[in-house]
Amino acid sequence: MWTEEENIKIKNRNTRNLRxxxxxxxxxxxxFVLLIMSRKKGDYDFPWTKITVRPVEIKGKRFLQFKYFxxxxxxxxxxxxxxxxxxxxETLSHNFSEIHLHSTEKDLHIKITRKGNVLINKGKPTRxxxxxxxxxxxxxxxxxxxxxxxxxxxxxxxxNIGEIKPNMHGKFVQVNEFIRxxxxxxxxxxxxxxxxxxxxxxxxxxxxxxxxxxxIKEILKIPVNVTGIDTNEDIIxxxxxxxxxxxxxxxxxxxxxxxxxxxxxxxDMTLSLHACDTATDEAISRGIMLNSKIIIAVPCCxxxxxxxxxxxxxxxxxxxxILRERLADIITDSLRASILRIMGYRTxxxxxxxxxxxxxxxxxxxxxxxxxxxxxxxxxxxxxxxxWGITPAIQIMLGERFEKCLKNYSE
Ligand SMILES: C[S@@+](CC[C@H](N)C(=O)[O-])C[C@H]1O[C@@H](n2cnc3c(N)ncnc32)[C@H](O)[C@@H]1O
Numbered sequence: 198m199w200t201e202e203e204n205i206k207i208k209n210r211n212t213r214n215l216r217x218x219x220x221x222x223x224x225x226x227x228x229f230v231l232l233i234m235s236r237k238k239g240d241y242d243f244p245w246t247k248i249t250v251r252p253v254e255i256k257g258k259r260f261l262q263f264k265y266f267x268x269x270x271x272x273x274x275x276x277x278x279x280x281x282x283x284x285x286x287e288t289l290s291h292n293f294s295e296i297h298l299h300s301t302e303k304d305l306h307i308k309i310t311r312k313g314n315v316l317i318n319k320g321k322p323t324r325x326x327x328x329x330x331x332x333x334x335x336x337x338x339x340x341x342x343x344x345x346x347x348x349x350x351x352x353x354x355x356x357n358i359g360e361i362k363p364n365m366h367g368k369f370v371q372v373n374e375f376i377r378x379x380x381x382x383x384x385x386x387x388x389x390x391x392x393x394x395x396x397x398x399x400x401x402x403x404x405x406x407x408x409x410x411x412x413i414k415e416i417l418k419i420p421v422n423v424t425g426i427d428t429n430e431d432i433i434x435x436x437x438x439x440x441x442x443x444x445x446x447x448x449x450x451x452x453x454x455x456x457x458x459x460x461x462x463x464x465d466m467t468l469s470l471h472a473c474d475t476a477t478d479e480a481i482s483r484g485i486m487l488n489s490k491i492i493i494a495v496p497c498c499x500x501x502x503x504x505x506x507x508x509x510x511x512x513x514x515x516x517x518x519i520l521r522e523r524l525a526d527i528i529t530d531s532l533r534a535s536i537l538r539i540m541g542y543r544t545x546x547x548x549x550x551x552x553x554x555x556x557x558x559x560x561x562x563x564x565x566x567x568x569x570x571x572x573x574x575x576x577x578x579x580x581x582x583x584x585w586g587i588t589p590a591i592q593i594m595l596g597e598r599f600e601k602c603l604k605n606y607s608e
Pocket of ligand 1: 398399400401402403404405426427428429432453454455456469470471472473476479497
């Protein structure tokens with residue numbers, strides 16, 4: 198990424214060179230995307246750990262929005278472009294050790310040494326998209342890669358300067374968007390007198406498991422216990438090592454099939470992200486059986502119904518492998534959602550990230566309400582499975598618990 202000859206060394210942080218470089222960068226309305234300035238560790242001559250600047254549009258006029266971060270809080274100030282020079286001079290008088298200037302054309306990574314020397318590395322742009330000012334914000338993630346750099350580095354998503362690793366972009370976005378749904382549900386749960394209990398089924402390398410724990414405990418400041426379950430012994434051993442090295446005492450990991458895991462206490466929230474094939478059904482059915490108040494599942498590859506869809510009317514679709522697969526995916530997820538509704542969950546199905554981040558981008562979110570076995574939904578469900586001549590895996594997994602609803606309806 199770096200080319201040696203593009204590196205620049207400036208003698209003093211207050212030289213006009215650095216100041217002008219930043220001011221010119223910020224004023225360029227065509228290319229400027231984001232500026233991040235981070236304080237030297239252990240330097241407390243001013244309260245801000247970090248300052249970020251981005252362009253915003255307010256009532257049709259371009260401003261530069263400065264965010265001043267202090268620990269987990271921040272304050273925001275919007276300045277007109279002609280005030281920016283003064284603000285940059287003011288901020289450069291403090292001991293920032295790292296500055297990143299992102300434009301659509303290049304990235305500048307600036308390090309200021311203890312002696313005040315300035316080293317500038319030029320790199321390819323990591324934010325090529327022009328910011329959409331009309332929305333008044335660049336997409337902000339709950340776990341921003343520059344703000345939560347230590348945590349995201351520890352779980353292997355970013356490198357030591359907060360850049361998302363090339364093969365991790367999809368996972369970074371998936372985990373962040375998943376966290377948005379978790380946050381909404383945590384607020385709905387409103388548990389006050391004990392830690393929230395979460396199980397992440399098919400946790401794999403546990404990116405989501407750790408992110409859920411960190412976000413709820415460290416950012417929302419809500420006590421939480423998080424358990425990760427997976428059949429893969431190696432990845433569970435690694436997750437346990439990581440948990441221990443990060444001192445995440447309220448996390449537990451177990452090697453187990455989802456359907457065989459018996460938690461000591463009822464989970465409040467059941468998660469699964471890309472648990473393969475019918476492992477998603479295991480996760481949802483375990484959530485239902487254990488009376489989990491919330492179930493959030495993002496299904497992965499599904500094979501169960503691919504070769505069971507023989508309804509002649511649909512031959513124009515089912516004769517083409519790719520279309521049959523997509524139809525089977527849609528039917529499988531519809532049935533999962535219907536079963537959740539029948540079992541008393543208010544359920545919605547959303548696209549949680551755009552397809553560029555993963556084609557497996559359907560999220561099923563369910564919140565337990567009191568009403569079970571709603572006759573209208575049971576009737577819909579029965580007509581639907583009868584039409585296709587199928588009994589989905591999740592229905593079989595739920596066994597008697599589900600059969601009761603069907604029976605009640607027949608009577
Ligand atoms: C595609 S990975 C996803 C991992 C993780 N949730 C993520 O999104 O990064 C699917 C994981 O589910 C696990 N898995 C599949 N079937 C399972 C089952 N029946 N019980 C427990 N784990 C299962 C696999 O071992 C694998 O680690």
